[in-house]
Amino acid sequence: MKKTILALLLSSVSFAAVAAEVNVYSSRHYASDDQLYAAFTQATGIKVNRIEAKDEELVERLKAEGARSPADVLILADAARLQAAQDMGLLAAVDSPTLASKIPAQFREPNNHWFGFSSRARVIAYDPGLVTEAQAKNYATLADASMKGKVCVRSGAHPYNLSLLSAMMVHEGEAKAEAWAKGVVDNLARKPKGGDTDQIRAIAAGDCAIGLTNSYYYLRLQRSEKPEDAKVIDRVKMAFPDMAGHGTHVNISGGGMLANAPHKAEAVKLLEFLATDEAQQYFANGNNEFSVVAGVKLDNPELNAVSNFKADPLNVAAIGAKRNAAAQIMDRAGWK
Ligand code: FE
Numbered sequence: 352m353k354k355t356i357l358a359l360l361l362s363s364v365s366f367a368a369v370a371a372e373v374n375v376y377s378s379r380h381y382a383s384d385d386q387l388y389a390a391f392t393q394a395t396g397i398k399v400n401r402i403e404a405k406d407e408e409l410v411e412r413l414k415a416e417g418a419r420s421p422a423d424v425l426i427l428a429d430a431a432r433l434q435a436a437q438d439m440g441l442l443a444a445v446d447s448p449t450l451a452s453k454i455p456a457q458f459r460e461p462n463n464h465w466f467g468f469s470s471r472a473r474v475i476a477y478d479p480g481l482v483t484e485a486q487a488k489n490y491a492t493l494a495d496a497s498m499k500g501k502v503c504v505r506s507g508a509h510p511y512n513l514s515l516l517s518a519m520m521v522h523e524g525e526a527k528a529e530a531w532a533k534g535v536v537d538n539l540a541r542k543p544k545g546g547d548t549d550q551i552r553a554i555a556a557g558d559c560a561i562g563l564t565n566s567y568y569y570l571r572l573q574r575s576e577k578p579e580d581a582k583v584i585d586r587v588k589m590a591f592p593d594m595a596g597h598g599t600h601v602n603i604s605g606g607g608m609l610a611n612a613p614h615k616a617e618a619v620k621l622l623e624f625l626a627t628d629e630a631q632q633y634f635a636n637g638n639n640e641f642s643v644v645a646g647v648k649l650d651n652p653e654l655n656a657v658s659n660f661k662a663d664p665l666n667v668a669a670i671g672a673k674r675n676a677a678a679q680i681m682d683r684a685g686w687k
Contacts, residue, residue, distance in 0.1 A: 372398040373617040376413065377426035378406040379604060383637025390633070391624045397617050406432045406510075413441055418611050423618040426606035429510035431517070433465040433605055434671025442607040447619055453626040458603050458643045460668040467603025467667055468625040469640035472566040472660065473515045474599065475590045476551045481560035487590035490519070490600075493561060494534025502538040503550045503559035507686030508678065511547070511565060511602070516680060517673035518600045518665055525680065532684035543687055548572065555583040564589075565602075566657070570639035573653050591660040598663035602670070604640065 377384070380403065388399040404412070406427050413420055413436075425441065427433050436442055442464040450459070450466055458467035477487040481501065486492045493502055505512065519528040540559035550562035551569060569589045572580045591599040606625070608618040624630055631642040635649045641658060642649060649655055 371396055371614075371617060372400060373423045373614050373621050374421045375399055375401045375424045375426060375621070376409045376422045376609075377401055377403050377606075378409055378432070379403070379426055379428055381638045383633055386637065387625075387630055387633040390629055391621060394624065394629075395620055397620060399621070410436055410439065410441070413609065414439065416611075420609065420611050421613060422609050423612040423614045424606055424621055425609055426604070428604040429514055429602050430467070430605070430667035430671035431510040431514045431674040431677075432671075433460070433607065434668060434674065437464045437607070441609055443610040443612070443615075445608050445619055445622060447623060449623045450626055453644050455643060455645075457664055457666050458605070460607075461666070465605055465607035465668075466622060466626075467605035467643055468630070469604050469634035469638070470601050470643050470662075471604070471640050472591060472599045472601050472662065473511060473563060474566050474569065475561060475592050476554055476564045476569060476587050477561040477590060478554050478557075478586060479588050484588075484590060487561065487588070488592050488594065490515070490592045491531065492592075493538065493563070494531045495538075496534075498538045498561060500538065500540050501560035502535060503540055503553045503562040504535065504543050504686075505546055505550060505563075506543045507532065507681035507684070510674070512563070512686070513674050513677045513681065514602050514667075514670050515563070515600045516677040517670045518597075518663060520673050520677060520680075521665060521669060522597050522663075525676070528677075529680045529684060532680055532686050536685050551587055552583055555586040566641075567639040570651075570653050570657075574639065574651075589657070591657070593663070594661040597665075598661040601641075601662045601667075603643070603667050604634075 392399055425436060444463045454466045475487045516528055547564035547568040551564055553559050554562055573584050593599055612618045626644055628647045631644050631647040634640045635642050635654055636651050639654050
């Protein structure tokens with residue numbers, strides 16, 4: 352009997368050694384993530400199987416797969432999306448002293464259902480020939496009558512804009528947030544379309560004077576070696592708004608462990624790896640996102656040069672919780 356148990360134990364140990372793997376569903380779409388997962392496998396021997404798709408597709412897939420889902424870790428950009436996944440019951444709480452100590456409370460869900468691993472600022476991109484620096488340092492300028500016909504933005508249904516509006520709702524109340532959204536719509540130079548980089552390019556092309564972008568899209572163009580990108584950056588500047596007030600809106604890209612994860616131990620290891628200096632450097636050096644872990648040395652002069660801004664200290668889960676109300680305001684404002 353004892354021998355059988357020992358044999359069973361040995362076989363399960365060797366099975367684990369051979370079969371250690373973790374299945375990741377990720378909506379991040381940045382090339383530098385390949386190296387990130389390769390580094391995890393190198394460090395731990397755990398193989399990463401990754402499925403990349405848009406966030407809605409991943410969530411639909413997880414719902415369809417239910418308890419039989421092979422997914423262990425879900426990685427999404429923006430707290431609004433992670434909070435939505437949690438509200439659907441997809442995520443399990445992860446009790447990790449490592450994550451609790453390394454990830455600032457602002458950047459994780461209070462009950463540890465998900466964690467932010469990189470942060471990004473929602474900044475203003477502008478043509479300094481048409482908009483002053485003082486104007487660009489204020490989200491209110493986008494809704495100011497002086498900007499009539501000069502604003503380019505992506506869809507109001509996109510989580511990046513929903514989360515910015517959610518933060519305003521928390522700080523200023525719903526009525527003021529709605530007045531702002533309506534003001535932005537009144538100032539549009541064209542119908543909302545494209546991603547953040549498209550708004551920066553539209554400003555460079557003279558289609559508009561001011562818009563919103565996540566900081567890493569601007570920094571990517573700034574660090575690009577392509578002459579056409581250098582021309583864009585010559586023409587377009589970036590400003591961190593509201594530093595005199597609540598601070599610039601910051602959001603996260605992050606992830607959590609799925610409630611039905613078949614490889615729970617490996618899932619926690621991967622999440623903890625994402626908080627190591629090595630992983631933080633991939634986010635920062637590879638994709639120009641701010642490190643959320645304190646004291647990580649970054650090899651990215653352009654990112655370091657702008658890291659010293661005053662960020663809004665609002666908890667990202669509190670922002671994510673407002674997403675449905677924010678979407679209703681966007682609808683009423685006509686920010687399609
Ligand atoms: Fe993005």
